[in-house]
Amino acid sequence: MGWQDYLDTNQTRFEQELLDFVAIPSVSAKPDHMPDVERAAQWVAARLDKAGIENTAVLPTTGHPAVYGDWLHAGADKPTVLIYGHFDVQPAEPFDLWLSPPFQPEIRDGRVWGRGASDDKGGMFIPILATEALLATTGRLPVNVKFLFEGQEEIGSPDMPPFIAAQARRLSCDMIFSADGLQWTADEAQLVMGLKGLVGVELIVEGAQADQHSGLHGGGINNPLMALSQILASMKDAQTGRITIDGFYDDVVELTVEDKEDIARVPFDEAEYCAELGVTEAFGEEGYTVRERLWARPTLELNGLTGGYQGAGSKTVLPARASAKITCRLVANQRPERIAELIAAHVAAHTPPGVTARIEHLAGDADPFLVPRGHNATQAAGEVLREVYGADPYVTRVGGSIPIMTLFLRALGVHGVMFGFSIADENLHAPNEFFRLENFRRGQTAYCRLLERLGR
Ligand SMILES: [Zn+2]
Numbered sequence: 001m002g003w004q005d006y007l008d009t010n011q012t013r014f015e016q017e018l019l020d021f022v023a024i025p026s027v028s029a030k031p032d033h034m035p036d037v038e039r040a041a042q043w044v045a046a047r048l049d050k051a052g053i054e055n056t057a058v059l060p061t062t063g064h065p066a067v068y069g070d071w072l073h074a075g076a077d078k079p080t081v082l083i084y085g086h087f088d089v090q091p092a093e094p095f096d097l098w099l100s101p102p103f104q105p106e107i108r109d110g111r112v113w114g115r116g117a118s119d120d121k122g123g124m125f126i127p128i129l130a131t132e133a134l135l136a137t138t139g140r141l142p143v144n145v146k147f148l149f150e151g152q153e154e155i156g157s158p159d160m161p162p163f164i165a166a167q168a169r170r171l172s173c174d175m176i177f178s179a180d181g182l183q184w185t186a187d188e189a190q191l192v193m194g195l196k197g198l199v200g201v202e203l204i205v206e207g208a209q210a211d212q213h214s215g216l217h218g219g220g221i222n223n224p225l226m227a228l229s230q231i232l233a234s235m236k237d238a239q240t241g242r243i244t245i246d247g248f249y250d251d252v253v254e255l256t257v258e259d260k261e262d263i264a265r266v267p268f269d270e271a272e273y274c275a276e277l278g279v280t281e282a283f284g285e286e287g288y289t290v291r292e293r294l295w296a297r298p299t300l301e302l303n304g305l306t307g308g309y310q311g312a313g314s315k316t317v318l319p320a321r322a323s324a325k326i327t328c329r330l331v332a333n334q335r336p337e338r339i340a341e342l343i344a345a346h347v348a349a350h351t352p353p354g355v356t357a358r359i360e361h362l363a364g365d366a367d368p369f370l371v372p373r374g375h376n377a378t379q380a381a382g383e384v385l386r387e388v389y390g391a392d393p394y395v396t397r398v399g400g401s402i403p404i405m406t407l408f409l410r411a412l413g414v415h416g417v418m419f420g421f422s423i424a425d426e427n428l429h430a431p432n433e434f435f436r437l438e439n440f441r442r443g444q445t446a447y448c449r450l451l452e453r454l455g456r
Contacts, residue, residue: 003133007444014129014444015107015437017047021087021121022105022114028064028088028155037151040087041065044149047125051132053147059167061159064088064151068170071131072144079454080144082173084404084416085124085180086153089116090429097431111434118426120180122435123443124149126421127179130447142455146173150404153180157403164411175377175454176408179443181420184266184394186436189385191378192418193262194296194397195405197330197368199339200303202360203228203347204323212318222354225307225322231357232324234350235300235343240286243300245346251333253370255288255296262395263291295397299329325362329399332370337361366401371415377454381417384450388442419450 001009026040027033041058048056048069056069067087072080092102092115100106105114112122127147134141148171150160164171184190205224208217236243243249255263268291274282284293293299307322309315328339344359351357371378385393405416421443427433 001137003130003137003448004445006133006137007129007441007448010133011441014125015112015440018112018117018122018125018435018440019105019107019114021047021125022112022117023103025092025103026088026116026151027091028152029091034064037064037088041067041149041151044087044124044128045069047128048147051128052135053128053131053145059163061152061163063159066151066160066163067149068147068167070144070146071135071141072146074141074144074455078143079174080146080172081451081454082146082148082171082176082408082412082414083127084148084150084176084178084408085127085420086120086150087116087124088151088154089119089121090154092431094431099432102431102433107437110437112437112440113432113434115433117433117435118422119428119433120153120420120422122440123181123420123422124179126440126443127177127447129444130451133444134448134451142452145451146171153404157407160404161407161411164407168411171412173412173414176412176414176416177377177381177419177450178402178405178416179420179447180404181418182422182424183420183439184396186423186439187389188391189389189393190396191382191385191393192396192398193371193378194332195369195401196298196366196397196399197334197336197406198327198364198366198401199330199336200325200327200362200364201340201343202323202325202362203231203343203357204321204360205231205307205351205355205357206321207355208318208320211320214316214318217318218316221318222352223318224355225319227352227355227357228305228307228322228324230352231347231350232302232326235346241284242286243298245300245342246349247342248298248300248339251335251338252298253332255292258373259296260292263289263295263397266291266394266396294399296331298331298334301327301329303327330366330368332368334368336365336367366403367406367410369401369405369409369415371417375415375417377415377417380450380453381419384446384453387449388446419446421446 053069102115205228207224304325308319421439
């Protein structure tokens with residue numbers, strides 16, 4: 001029997017097993033679900049064993065555990081592939097909006113309904129089943145495979161940076177595939193080439209030592225709220241949308257003609273986009289399409305402003321202090337620390353007389369991520385997606401960050417490839433999460449083909 005037949009023959013069992021897996025309420029955010037996260041880890045380790053994966057272990061971190069397993073008998077001339085996913089899930093509240101209970105999953109309309117069915121239990125189960133099918137029918141895997149599954153992705157993987165650094169030898173590999181990922185639509189594939197980074201600062205402007213009466217001191221001293229507005233306004237050109245902080249764009253990798261063609265090929269209706277958001281028109285950096293700006297250009301956004309009187313009616317206060325929260329989405333090869341420094345230098349150079357201004361660098365830095373063109377694992381993934389979807393995948397980017405990808409790049413020196421089969425409409429963090437069984441099955445074929453292709 002070939003692996004395709006094996007997958008077909010065993011699909012009903014796989015679906016039942018997925019229901020068992022989803023039934024474990026491994027909510028990483030909630031302390032009272034700690035034992036369930038542990039139980040999910042044990043389930044995954046046992047399932048890897050059953051698939052024929054070796055050296056399986058539940059590995060402790062300072063928080064929720066991770067699960068490791070490998071099969072390393074393909075030979076030294078074959079690549080070693082690390083496959084990643086997560087077995088923790090989002091909280092399921094509000095429970096009353098679920099049509100069937102989140103942790104009593106069921107199959108309806110060709111879909112598995114339950115918390116984590118799509119993100120990421122269905123997704124991370126797929127490559128396990130692919131290796132089971134290959135091992136059961138051929139007795140071996142075409143490449144060396146390592147699995148790493150974590151139990152804290154949904155809370156931002158707080159313990160993973162030190163864990164992965166400490167486990168770098170065990171996790172060393174030539175390629176990484178993340179089974180926690182999306183395809184473009186239920187029938188159209190995508191290859192994610194870039195993710196944005198992030199840096200956040202708070203800008204604090206101070207004047208008099210306490211709030212003052214504007215009739216007594218207005219005109220006598222500067223107003224921190226006005227000064228803050230002036231500094232902020234100096235950061236971006238109101239007409240062109242260009243960020244005017246010196247050096248801000250210096251490290252940006254410009255889009256090539258090829259990059260622009262890839263982005264233009266992805267369907268996008270600007271009028272529909274504006275109508276959906278309820279805005280009169282799109283706005284952003286001149287010289288780039290909306291999609292280019294969303295995916296491949298850095299941004300600077302104000303997220304919050306405080307200062308002065310916010311209550312009903314008016315109050316003739318001359319505030320002592322004003323502040324703003326600012327975040328920038330970054331693109332390769334900008335660095336969060338550098339951008340925070342540039343903002344601080346800009347503020348120092350644009351602070352009006354009579355007030356002081358300072359920048360506090362907030363937590364949450366993320367590096368941008370860009371897969372180099374011609375990257376071997378990405379090309380292989382693209383070819384497999386073309387085979388299983390019958391069309392070229394869209395070449396896309398993401399405006400947000402996925403910390404594990406930058407973590408792998410930093411700690412292991414490998415660009416990961418998103419190779420997951422969920423769809424954005426599957427209510428990933430909402431009530432009535434579901435996973436399409438056709439993509440559960442298609443993903444298994446895709447992983448078998450991927451491992452075979454990498455072994456050639
Ligand atoms: Zn996920």
